[in-house]
Amino acid sequence: MSRESDFYLRRLHSLLGIIPVGLFLAQHLVINHFATRGAEAFNNASNFMGNLPFVLFLEWFVIYIPLMFHAFYGVYIAFTAKNNVQRFGTFRNWMFMLQRITGVFLVIFIAWHIYETRIQKALGAEVDYNMMANIFENPFMIAFYIAGVIAATFHLANGLWGFLVTWGITQSPRSQKIVTYVSIAAFVILSVIGVQAILAFV
Amino acid sequence: MSEQNTAVQEREQQTAQKTVRFEILRQDTAESTPYWEKFELEYRPNMNVISALMEIRRNPVNADGEKTTPVNWDMNCLEEVCGACSMVINGRPRQSCTALVDQFTQPIRLEPMKTFPVVRDLIVDREFMFDSLKKIKAWVPIDGTYDLGEGPRMPERKRQWAYELSKCMTCGVCLEACPNVNDKTDFIGPALISQVRLFNTHPTGAMNKDERLATIMADGGITECGNSQNCVVACPKGIPLTTSIAAMNRATSVQLFKNFFGSDHMVD
Numbered sequence: 001m002s003r004e005s006d007f008y009l010r011r012l013h014s015l016l017g018i019i020p021v022g023l024f025l026a027q028h029l030v031i032n033h034f035a036t037r038g039a040e041a042f043n044n045a046s047n048f049m050g051n052l053p054f055v056l057f058l059e060w061f062v063i064y065i066p067l068m069f070h071a072f073y074g075v076y077i078a079f080t081a082k083n084n085v086q087r088f089g090t091f092r093n094w095m096f097m098l099q100r101i102t103g104v105f106l107v108i109f110i111a112w113h114i115y116e117t118r119i120q121k122a123l124g125a126e127v128d129y130n131m132m133a134n135i136f137e138n139p140f141m142i143a144f145y146i147a148g149v150i151a152a153t154f155h156l157a158n159g160l161w162g163f164l165v166t167w168g169i170t171q172s173p174r175s176q177k178i179v180t181y182v183s184i185a186a187f188v189i190l191s192v193i194g195v196q197a198i199l200a201f202v
Numbered sequence: 203m204s205e206q207n208t209a210v211q212e213r214e215q216q217t218a219q220k221t222v223r224f225e226i227l228r229q230d231t232a233e234s235t236p237y238w239e240k241f242e243l244e245y246r247p248n249m250n251v252i253s254a255l256m257e258i259r260r261n262p263v264n265a266d267g268e269k270t271t272p273v274n275w276d277m278n279c280l281e282e283v284c285g286a287c288s289m290v291i292n293g294r295p296r297q298s299c300t301a302l303v304d305q306f307t308q309p310i311r312l313e314p315m316k317t318f319p320v321v322r323d324l325i326v327d328r329e330f331m332f333d334s335l336k337k338i339k340a341w342v343p344i345d346g347t348y349d350l351g352e353g354p355r356m357p358e359r360k361r362q363w364a365y366e367l368s369k370c371m372t373c374g375v376c377l378e379a380c381p382n383v384n385d386k387t388d389f390i391g392p393a394l395i396s397q398v399r400l401f402n403t404h405p406t407g408a409m410n411k412d413e414r415l416a417t418i419m420a421d422g423g424i425t426e427c428g429n430s431q432n433c434v435v436a437c438p439k440g441i442p443l444t445t446s447i448a449a450m451n452r453a454t455s456v457q458l459f460k461n462f463f464g465s466d467h468m469v470d
Contacts, residue, residue: 009460010425080386087293088379088432094428096292096381162429168452172447 006194012165013073016066022156024063031151032197039129042200050121071110072101099158102151109148132201142202149194157187167199223265224252226273228323236320240265240309251291251298251312252277254325272294272302274323282438285373289324290315295378297438298324307312315378319349328374334390335372337418340397344406353406360403367400368445369439376443379436381428388422395424396446402453415450415457424450 034045076102084092097169121127135141146147160182164170170179222243229236242265243257252275257274277287280299287298288315292306303310318326344350356364370393377383377391398414401407418424424447433443 006421007419007423008423008458011455062470077428080384081381082384082386084379084432087436088430090431090435092429092431093381096428099428164427165429166451167450167457168448168450171448171452173442175446176444176448188453 029194086100102155153190157183223227225309227313249300249303285371295375376433379432389426392443397448
């Protein structure tokens with residue numbers, strides 16, 4: 001399926017993963033964190049985001065279209081790799097494989113997450129604290145959402161490392177190593193923020 | 203004199219009972235199904251995989267004592283500079299000429315580098331790499347319709363550094379190690395990306411650098427890299443392949459903007 005345009009599509013895929021999808025994820029997790037301040041704080045924040053001017057335009061052009069391109073092209077990339085961590089058990093090779101596994105898992109998780117929230121809203125349901133609290137009455141859903149959040153923060157943190165290499169910003173092994181530590185820190189911080197928000201609904 | 207004899211005798215006694223076990227993935231023709239065959243050889247000090255294969259060729263009898271066909275393999279320089287004898291030894295691609303038997307756990311498993319088409323037994327066809335070298339114009343053009351004179355001088359420190367990149371012997375080990383070089387992609391492989399960097403570094407070679415960048419900004423080019431960084435671990439010559447790839451990522455990023463926002467002069 002390789003074509004002449006592959007270079008531009010791959011670079012676009014790398015860019016969209018950070019801007020806007022990665023930034024949106026960070027913002028989403030921060031807004032979710034209002035749940036730790038109680039139902040009212042969360043509902044206020046949720047109402048603010050849900051009633052932004054031009055919200056449909058923002059949703060489509062900042063979230064859905066970039067996310068769908070990144071997701072579907074990413075699945076194609078994931079399935080063209082022939083993983084070989086048994087032969088080469090290095091840190092980077094594991095990251096390479098985990099980036100693909102989390103990516104495919106996130107397509108499933110995000111599809112389910114959008115169905116459960118945004119599509120239900122379009123069908124007339126109210127997206128608020130209670131909706132999430134109801135979802136989390138099922139312990140399986142708590143586990144599923146925690147797995148989803150951690151997969152997303154991992155994919156973003158490791159994707160940030162890949163982005164910097166792909167665009168030729170970090171070249172030397174030293175700079176790549178330092179960014180590895182930065183990406184680990186980003187992963188831990190975003191994961192804590194995300195998981196705390198989930199547990200606030202329980 | 204007698205002391206020396208004793209030492210030799212002792213060593214012979216020590217190695218007399220010792221054997222080396224091999225498991226070799228064999229394939230009779232390019233199309234036939236591969237199968238494993240076991241061999242057991244007498245141990246000799248300082249034995250390497252090639253000398254063991256020569257031993258099998260001399261006496262092609264497998265571990266079950268049955269007569270078999272000699273194992274086919276490729277070799278040339280026997281000092282790890284040509285790349286011809288590359289194969290997968292105990293799961294890792296490398297040159298078999300420098301693979302000392304003492305350094306491996308037994309049985310030593312030999313397989314061809316299946317990323318490439320297998321010709322017979324351990325022989326593969328690496329023509330894909332040689333074709334890719336032509337694609338990226340891995341040379342410095344010096345011919346004109348008249349005497350072009352001397353080219354620009356290369357700074358000595360740059361030459362010393364570029365020499366490291368020029369150690370690439372197109373052996374194919376990095377392609378075998380790369381998870382993104384397979385039959386589902388057209389990725390030309392880490393070695394070739396590094397060769398673009400080498401020839402774009404050369405002051406005369408740099409006169410065609412946009413043409414080389416254009417080839418790695420197309421089908422099977424640099425964006426097929428997924429940064430697993432296996433190549434730099436596997437490279438027998440210690441070439442900084444991942445640094446080369448990142449450097450070419452930067453060069454293609456710059457070229458991308460040049461191409462889009464337009465310049466009628468692509469060379470510099």
